[in-house]
Amino acid sequence: MSFIHIRPNWQLPEKFATSKAAYLNRRRFLKNLAGVGLGIAATSCTGRPLTAQGTEELASTFGDPLSNFTTNSVFADAGRSVTNQLFASRYNNFYEFGLTKNIWSNAQRLPTDPWKLEVSGLVKNPKTYDLDDLYNRFPLEERIYRFRCVEAWAMVVPWLGFPMRKVLEDVEPTSDAKFVRFESFYDENITEGPSISFSNLPWPYHEGLRIEEMANDLAFFAVGIYGRTMPKQHGAPIRMVVPWKYGFKGAKSIVKIEFLAEQPATYWNTISPNEYKFEANVEPDVPHPRWSQKRERLVGAGEAWDWEKQDTLIYNGYGDYVADLYA
Numbered sequence: 001m002s003f004i005h006i007r008p009n010w011q012l013p014e015k016f017a018t019s020k021a022a023y024l025n026r027r028r029f030l031k032n033l034a035g036v037g038l039g040i041a042a043t044s045c046t047g048r049p050l051t052a053q054g055t056e057e058l059a060s061t062f063g064d065p066l067s068n069f070t071t072n073s074v075f076a077d078a079g080r081s082v083t084n085q086l087f088a089s090r091y092n093n094f095y096e097f098g099l100t101k102n103i104w105s106n107a108q109r110l111p112t113d114p115w116k117l118e119v120s121g122l123v124k125n126p127k128t129y130d131l132d133d134l135y136n137r138f139p140l141e142e143r144i145y146r147f148r149c150v151e152a153w154a155m156v157v158p159w160l161g162f163p164m165r166k167v168l169e170d171v172e173p174t175s176d177a178k179f180v181r182f183e184s185f186y187d188e189n190i191t192e193g194p195s196i197s198f199s200n201l202p203w204p205y206h207e208g209l210r211i212e213e214m215a216n217d218l219a220f221f222a223v224g225i226y227g228r229t230m231p232k233q234h235g236a237p238i239r240m241v242v243p244w245k246y247g248f249k250g251a252k253s254i255v256k257i258e259f260l261a262e263q264p265a266t267y268w269n270t271i272s273p274n275e276y277k278f279e280a281n282v283e284p285d286v287p288h289p290r291w292s293q294k295r296e297r298l299v300g301a302g303e304a305w306d307w308e309k310q311d312t313l314i315y316n317g318y319g320d321y322v323a324d325l326y327a
Contacts, residue, residue, distance in 0.1 A: 002286050008110075009098050019283065021223060023117070023160050025059035026280060027282060028064065028194070030185050031238055031306075033230040036091050038262055045279045047097050050076075050086070050090075051240040053104070055086070057105070058086060058089060058090060058104060059086075059117065059138060061089065061104060061231045061232065061233065062089065062228050062231055063224065063225070063228035063230060063231050064228055064229045065227060065228055065237070066132040066135075066140065066160055066224050066227060066229060068136070068140055069139075069140035069141055069142055069160050069224075070139070070140075070141050070142070071141065071142045072141045072142060072143050075142075075143035075144055075145065076142075076144060077144065078144045078145055078146045078156045079146070079156075079317065080146070080156045080298070081156065081218060082144060082157070082158055083155040083156050083157060083298075084298055085226045085299070086301050087300060088155055088157060088226075088234075088299065089223075089231055089233060090102060091102060091153075091155075091236070091299055092104060092107070092233045092234065093149070093247070094107055094233060094235070094252060095193060096184070096185075096186065096192075096193050096205065097109070097110075097191065097192070097193070097233075098193070098194060098204075099191075099194045103195055103233060104155075104231075104232075104233040107233040108230075108232055108233075109190050109237065110157060110185065110190065110232040110253060111190065112131075112189075112232065112236045112253075114130065114131065115127075115130060115131050115134070115237050115238075115255075116128055116129070116130060116255065117129040117133075117134065117238060117255060117256070117257065117261075118252060118255065118256050118257070119171050119257045119258075120255075120256070120257075120258050120259075121177065121181075121257075121259035121260055122172065122173055122174045122176050122177035122259040122260065122261060123171040123172060123173050123174065123177065123259050124171070124173075124174060125170065125171045125172050127165040127170060127171055131299070134237055134238055135223060136166075137221065138162035138166040138170075139162065139173070140161060140162060140221060140223070140224070141160070141161070141162065142156070142159070142160050142227075142245075143158070143159050143161075143219075143220060143241075144156060144158045144159075145157055145218075145243040146160060146240060146243055146316050146318075147243065147282050147316055148182060148243075148246060148247065148282050148312070148316045149246060149247040149248075149249060150246035150247065150248055150276070150280070150288060150294060152288075152291060152292075152293060152295065152296050152297060152312075153296060153297045153298075153299055153307070154296040154297065154298050154310075155298070155299045157219060157225060158225065158226055158227070158256070159221060159224070159225055160222060160224030160227060160228075160242070161221045161222035161223045161224065161238075161243050162220070162221055162223075162251065163217065163219065163220055163221075164214045164215070164219040164220060164240075165214070165216075165219070166221075167221070167257070168211075168215055170270060171259075171309075173211060173259045174259075175189070177259040177260065177261065178210065178211055178213055178260070178261055178262070178263075178309070179208055179209070179210055179211060179260045179261070179262065179263050179264055180208060180209050180210075180211055180214050180257060180258070180259055180260070181206060181207075181208050181256075181257070181258045181260055181264040182206065182207045182208065182209075182240055182251040182254050182256070182257055183204050183205070183206045183251070183254065183256035183257075183258070184204050184205035184206070184235075184251050184252055184253050184254060184255065185204070185254075185255050185256055186204030186205070186254040189205075191203075198286070201254075201271070202265075202267055202270045202271065204306050205251060205252070205267045206251070206264070206265070206266060207240065207248075207249055207250075207251040207266050207267065208263065208264040208265075208266050209242070209249075212325055213242070213325060215228075216321060216322055216325065218241075218242065218243055218244060218318055218321050218322060219240075219241075219242050220240075220241040220242070221238055221239070221240065221241070221254075222234075222238070222239050222240075223237055223238050224234075224295075233239075235251075235252025235253050235254075236253060237250040237253070238253070238254050239251060239253065239254060240252075240254065243316055243318055244281060244315040244316050244319075244321070245279075245280045245281055245282065245316075246271055246280045246281075246282060246284060246319040248267075248268050248276065248280065249280050263278065266278055271327045274289060275288060275289050275290070279326075281315060281326065282312065282313070282314065282315055282316040283315075284313070284314060285314075286313035293311055293312055294311065295309050295310065295311060295312060296309065296311075296312045297309050298310065316321035
């Protein structure tokens with residue numbers, strides 16, 4: 001698939017994006033934080049300070065350095081500076097480990113080695129990938145994407161991984177395959193989830209795409225972030241990244257991918273279909289039933305309600321890539 005990319009008018013020059021060297025080394029990263037007053041008392045995304053020990057514990061979850069990747073120049077700039085890794089790694093939704101954003105420590109219970117990712121269904125070549133496959137079978141690249149949560153907050157994240165179409169090429173879906181279902185890791189003894197009504201929720205977490213969406217150039221499987229292997233709170237070892245959709249479409253810790261003829265049920269659409277649509281594209285003029293989507297808050301230092309605000313862009317600013325999917 002060939003693609004000609006025209007820089008959209010919101011996209012800033014590459015020099016404004018955080019450089020790879022600024023976040024590849026954990027010790028250098030922490031030293032840099034101290035230099036700007038965010039070291040020992042680093043401010044959390046909810047305004048609570050991190051102690052020196054808390055900062056070190058959080059940094060210890062950042063994963064191992066990766067070097068076998070290239071930077072995709074087309075996606076080297078998302079129009080905003082990359083979100084500080086301390087904030088991105090401490091402000092996560094991962095409901096298998098709790099309802100709060102501050103679940104990074106709970107998520108360290110996730111077992112990731114060994115790991116198997118099964119691809120089945122309407123394909124000519126069913127596959128089962130292990131960790132070595134995830135890191136080495138497909139060429140890894142870094143892409144800096146905007147991330148927009150349905151809760152109206154946003155980040156800019158440097159993902160490492162490979163386009164989803166690489167898996168499509170490897171397994172060769174049949175002509176009957178119209179949809180793809182993604183299933184996350186689940187073990188009731190490990191992923192204890194919210195304390196209320198956990199047994200009634202439709203576990204394991206599952207998401208879905210149309211096969212045309214999976215084949216789009218933007219659709220990405222991430223196995224790393226900030227130059228390192230994927231931290232557990234971000235969905236190690238592999239997660240979905242579809243930046244034109246709301247963040248809940250990004251299933252974490254994927255163990256199964258199944259190609260189907262019919263549209264699959266999805267986790268949040270099953271729980272609350274009037275609030276969480278199967279399509280889930282970022283659309284500022286389509287409000288959530290309980291709040292507007294016209295504006296978004298950029299995750300950063302200070303109290304959450306004081307975060308810098310900006311207008312929400314249709315398809316999260318990626319309309320040049322995906323608008324034709326919904327004509």
